[in-house]
Every structure is written in C-alpha cells, then in structure tokens.
Amino acid sequence: MFKYLFAKAEDIPAGSAAVYFGFSSIIWFVIGTGLGSFNAAKLAFPDFVTGSEILSFGHMRQVHVLAVILGWISMAFAMAMMYITPALGNTKLWSEKLGVWNCFLWNIGLSLGLFLLWMGVSSGREYSDMPFVIDVVVILGLLTPLCVNVFMTIKTRRTQGIYTTNWFFGAATFMVIIVFTVGNSPEFFQLTGLTEAYLTWWFAHNVLGLWITPVAAAISYYVVPKVTGNPLYSHRIGHLHFWSVVVFYSTPAAHHLMSAPLPEWLKSFASVEGVLILVPAIAFVSNLLLTMTGKWRMFVENIEIKFTITGVLMAIPLNMQGGFQQTRAINWYIHGTGWIVAHAHLALLGFSTFLEAAAVYYGLQTLLRRKLYSLGLANFHFWMLLIGFTTYWISITIAGLIQGAGKIYEVPYIDVVIAEHPYMIARWVGGTMVFLGNCVWLYNMYKTARAGTAIPAGRLPHELAYER
Amino acid sequence: MAWKFDNPLHTLCTDDQNEKAKAVWEGESLGGITEDNNRLPPPIIGILLLTIVTAFLITFPLWGQRPNAAIYEEYIALMDSPAIQGKSDAEAMEYMVNKVKADGSKWAHLQERHPLEMDDLRLIKDAIIELKQQKADLREFNILGDAVVMANFEGNWITDPNTGEIRRERVQPWWDKGYTIDIFFIVFFCLGVMIAVKRLPDYGWEPKHFGH
Numbered sequence: 001m002f003k004y005l006f007a008k009a010e011d012i013p014a015g016s017a018a019v020y021f022g023f024s025s026i027i028w029f030v031i032g033t034g035l036g037s038f039n040a041a042k043l044a045f046p047d048f049v050t051g052s053e054i055l056s057f058g059h060m061r062q063v064h065v066l067a068v069i070l071g072w073i074s075m076a077f078a079m080a081m082m083y084i085t086p087a088l089g090n091t092k093l094w095s096e097k098l099g100v101w102n103c104f105l106w107n108i109g110l111s112l113g114l115f116l117l118w119m120g121v122s123s124g125r126e127y128s129d130m131p132f133v134i135d136v137v138v139i140l141g142l143l144t145p146l147c148v149n150v151f152m153t154i155k156t157r158r159t160q161g162i163y164t165t166n167w168f169f170g171a172a173t174f175m176v177i178i179v180f181t182v183g184n185s186p187e188f189f190q191l192t193g194l195t196e197a198y199l200t201w202w203f204a205h206n207v208l209g210l211w212i213t214p215v216a217a218a219i220s221y222y223v224v225p226k227v228t229g230n231p232l233y234s235h236r237i238g239h240l241h242f243w244s245v246v247v248f249y250s251t252p253a254a255h256h257l258m259s260a261p262l263p264e265w266l267k268s269f270a271s272v273e274g275v276l277i278l279v280p281a282i283a284f285v286s287n288l289l290l291t292m293t294g295k296w297r298m299f300v301e302n303i304e305i306k307f308t309i310t311g312v313l314m315a316i317p318l319n320m321q322g323g324f325q326q327t328r329a330i331n332w333y334i335h336g337t338g339w340i341v342a343h344a345h346l347a348l349l350g351f352s353t354f355l356e357a358a359a360v361y362y363g364l365q366t367l368l369r370r371k372l373y374s375l376g377l378a379n380f381h382f383w384m385l386l387i388g389f390t391t392y393w394i395s396i397t398i399a400g401l402i403q404g405a406g407k408i409y410e411v412p413y414i415d416v417v418i419a420e421h422p423y424m425i426a427r428w429v430g431g432t433m434v435f436l437g438n439c440v441w442l443y444n445m446y447k448t449a450r451a452g453t454a455i456p457a458g459r460l461p462h463e464l465a466y467e468r
Numbered sequence: 469m470a471w472k473f474d475n476p477l478h479t480l481c482t483d484d485q486n487e488k489a490k491a492v493w494e495g496e497s498l499g500g501i502t503e504d505n506n507r508l509p510p511p512i513i514g515i516l517l518l519t520i521v522t523a524f525l526i527t528f529p530l531w532g533q534r535p536n537a538a539i540y541e542e543y544i545a546l547m548d549s550p551a552i553q554g555k556s557d558a559e560a561m562e563y564m565v566n567k568v569k570a571d572g573s574k575w576a577h578l579q580e581r582h583p584l585e586m587d588d589l590r591l592i593k594d595a596i597i598e599l600k601q602q603k604a605d606l607r608e609f610n611i612l613g614d615a616v617v618m619a620n621f622e623g624n625w626i627t628d629p630n631t632g633e634i635r636r637e638r639v640q641p642w643w644d645k646g647y648t649i650d651i652f653f654i655v656f657f658c659l660g661v662m663i664a665v666k667r668l669p670d671y672g673w674e675p676k677h678f679g680h
Binding site: 161268 | 506509526675
C-alpha cells in the first residue's frame, strides 16, 4: 500500500483501494471478534484475566464495538463501494489514489482511536465513545474522502441511469457524515442532560439506520443479480425501499429512551416510525427473494449467494424484533437486558456481516482475478459464522429474557447472574466460533491472493469450477 | 405530465418521456446488472398495509396520554382526611389509592397509568387547590414533574364559563394522542413514493434485457 501513497495516479492499478480495504476489513474483523471472544470469556468466567485495569471489561468493550463497526463493517462497505460504484457506472473509480489514502488514514485513525479507548480516553457515550479529536478524524479523514470518491464516481459514470445500489451508496456516504457530525454534537458543544442523551441515541440509531442497514442492503442488490444472472425483480420496489429507509429509519431514535422524560409525542412518534421500519424491510427482502426465482440451487452451491441470502433472511427476524421491541409494552420488559445485545448482534454480526462477507469474497476474487483458494474453507467459514452467531444470538436472547423477568419481579441481582451463567458460556462458545471462522477466512483469502487459480479475462469467478 | 384520475397507477410521463426511459432501461446493462419492472405481489402489498395499520394501532392507546390535574383531585381531597393521619407516606398513599378505587372514579384508568407518591402530591397540592378556587377546569392543566401547567392543546372555540372570554378549549381530546404528525409523515411519504414511481414507464411494460 505504501508504495502507492505517493505514486503517480496512472501507476496505481485499478481496484487497489478496494483490495486494501478488503484485506483491512478482514483483519479488523479478526481483531474485533477476537476482542469480542475475550470480552465474552470475561463474562462467562469472572476469574479470567483479572488484576489488569486495561484488560478489564470496561476498557475492552468499546474497543470491540468500534473495531467491528468502523473496522470490519465500515471498511468492508468502503471496499464494496470502491469496486461496485465504478462497475455500475461503467467507469473507473474517480480517484484510486484518494482511495488508497483513504484506506491508509482509516487504518491509522482507527488504530489511534481504539488505542485511546483502550487506555480509557473515552467520551463515555455508547457507540460514539471516541474522544472528539478522533471524531473529527473520522469525519474528515475517513468518511468525507469516501463520500467524495463515491459521489464523483457516480457523477463521472458512463451510464445514464443510476442503479439502486449506487443511490444507496451515494446517499449513505453523505448521511453518515451528517450523522457523525450532528450525533457527536454533545461532545463538540458540551451539551448535557436530555439533549445529550437524545443526540447520543440519535447517533447510535442512525449509524445503524442510515449507514449499516442501507449499505448492506445495497450490496445485496448488486451481488444477487450479478451472481445469479437474474435481473433485479423490481426497480419500483427498490424505490420504495430507498425512500422508506430515508423517511422511516432516520426518525425513531427516541425509541432508545422510551423511559426517559422526553416529550411524549416524540416517543409516540418513535414508536410508530419504529414499526414502519418494516416497510423498507419487507420491500427489501421480497425484492431480493423474488430475484432469486429459478436460481435457488445457488443458495446451496454458491458461496456468495449462500452468504447474501442468509443475510437477507436474517433481515426478517431482525426487523420484526426491531419493529416491535420499541413499542412501550415490549420495551418496558426488555430494555437494558441482553435481549438488546442479542438484537444488536443480529443486526451487525447476522444480517449485515453476511452481506458484507459476500461482497468481500466476490470483490477480492474479481479484483485479484483469482478463484477462491479453497471452497471447503469458505464453507467452513460460513458454517462457523452461522452456527457461532446463532448460538450467541439464541443464548443472549434467553439470558435477556431472564434478566427482564428478574428486573420486573425484583429478583436479587446475584440470582439473575447465576441463572444466566450457562448462557454466558454459550455466548462465549458462539463468539469464539465466529472468531476462529474468521481466522480461517483470512488465511483463505491470503492464499487466494497468492495461490488462487487465475481467472481468464472476460470470465467471472462464479462461472468457474473450483480447482487448484 | 398529467394525473389520470380514472387510472391512479398510470404513469405521469408523456409518451415521449416513456419511450426515452424504456430505451435507457433496456439499453443499459449497468455492469452486467439489469432491473425488471415488476410490481409488488399482492400478498406483499397486504403485508405493507397491515404494517402501516399495525404501527398506528399498536401505539394508539399509549400515545402522548398526559396526566391532567383532574385525575389527582380526589387524592388531594383525601390528603387532609383524619383517616390518613398518623400513617406513613406509603401507607397513606396506599389508603388513598384504594379508597378512590373503591369509591369508583371516572379517572381510574389514568390514575393507574400515572401513579405518584405522597411527595409528588405535596408538590402539586397547592397549585391544584388554587386552580379549583379559581373555578378552572382541571382537565385543562397537565402535571409536568412538580409543575401544574396549562395543557398544550388547542381544541374548539369555547366561551370561558368564568371570564366570558372566547378561547380555545385545552382539554386533551380522546383521539389526539400526538399522532397527527405521523399521519402527515405517512401521507407525504406515500405521495412522494407514488410520484417517484409514477415517473417510470407503466407497470405493464416488461423490459427486454440482453439474454433475458
């Protein structure tokens, strides 16, 4: 990467930025899930690594969260944008050099931010834990260059229309800058009280609603038609999905604060908008599943489709949970319990991770012009991720329900801790499976770059049989 | 561009614009990806409508129901009764709640939804007694923490029974629980999506992509 930072623009091969982003994202995924496994071990086995302040749960939790969100998920998004946006515009990335710099700054900025968090320099606001200097770096050094590159690539496209995926990419890269800037305003302007609480959760909600969810969906709008060869079922349902995400997903932040003394109308509004999130969800899932018509065998045979459709299917429980857990009656029971942790992992480790993994698998093979080194290892990765995640999700959901019951019936705290202990062990087992699967994935992709079968010009990776 | 009222799903574009759109739609492979022009299957339209209705129904009884001053009037009347003298705050509150419940109150439902403690009552007691002396309609005042404030509603024009002044009624209507903004949201969203979608060629047209 370093040799291209100061190289002439014409000397940088097309796709370099995407490849660097792709490998960076996998490495951050390994780090992020490794930290997750470590943290889960501390919850499952309270005597595991004690006595060191910087290895305590309070120091490590936000490092895990932000390594996964800004490292794995967002860098996988950047990777997808760097190769999908130009492909859909029948053009080249606007600036490969900016992309390489973007990737370099992203790794530096994120490492610095996570190191500070690890050392305990934190704003103390969930999801926007980074100190304000790092927030500025994220906005100006990470997100703005990405937005500029995506927008300019769309602007310089050689097609007349803009495909659904690129609407989402363009809108999301812009919206995430607004989300980061406005969402961190409590830190920039020392806002306190309810304003701080509301804006913190406005940020946390919209990072999901206007960044992770739409970009993950946009990726599948590309991968499914591209790999199956079927046209997207409906352009119109794409419209419905896009506009309903923008309208309904941007507003219900107050559902994170249903018990806070916020204005009643705001909480009511959040509840209604929350259920209406099902509109884009239904539009998205139905459009993708209908696009699969006649190609369902690929759900078994093709690794990218296997990942993508699993992610799309996970959007169903995800949005059903999301829609209803913010109604007051349900929120009253599950708020502040492991249920929410499980839901957050269903969104990030379930739904979106499976879609991003497909994009990284597909993108790296296409850009490196090399067939996947081992389909067996890729399948192993898929099943480790799916079984590990499912174990995690189910066990923490059950633990959350136990905590909810304990909260309502005023069961002594220590009894709740004892009751949920087996589920904490299951959580660690599941999380560790995900981590091990990712280590295998990193190895598989490294070997793909080094020893994968070369793909002849004019062919696509999924058209070739597996061989080496 | 013309809206055809007899055919609401008909495209808003002229024939020329449609022909151009069709040519672009069929001619662009978008890097190997193409898009079809299908409409939503009816069962999915049903689910979407059900979702919108559910969103409103599920939150309807809970929306923005503020506690008004009238619902605590009966408690305040009991605060100085001999029956609660010598009792602890918790016991006194329990007695008052049970007594009001047993006597039957038209506010039973709201009293249950907005419970409070003796200290809360002490904070609002004087303000409510003063309002009663002024013959104010207690339903027009909301309890916000320790403050009794004029309710933020604008209902029908009425003649104030005390002053003869013509003003708006401030009692929270049974149907206004703060959802009007949601209805605006939905209406504008549906209009927006409909106009965006109606700029495209008609549903009946099927693009012929390369190789499909």
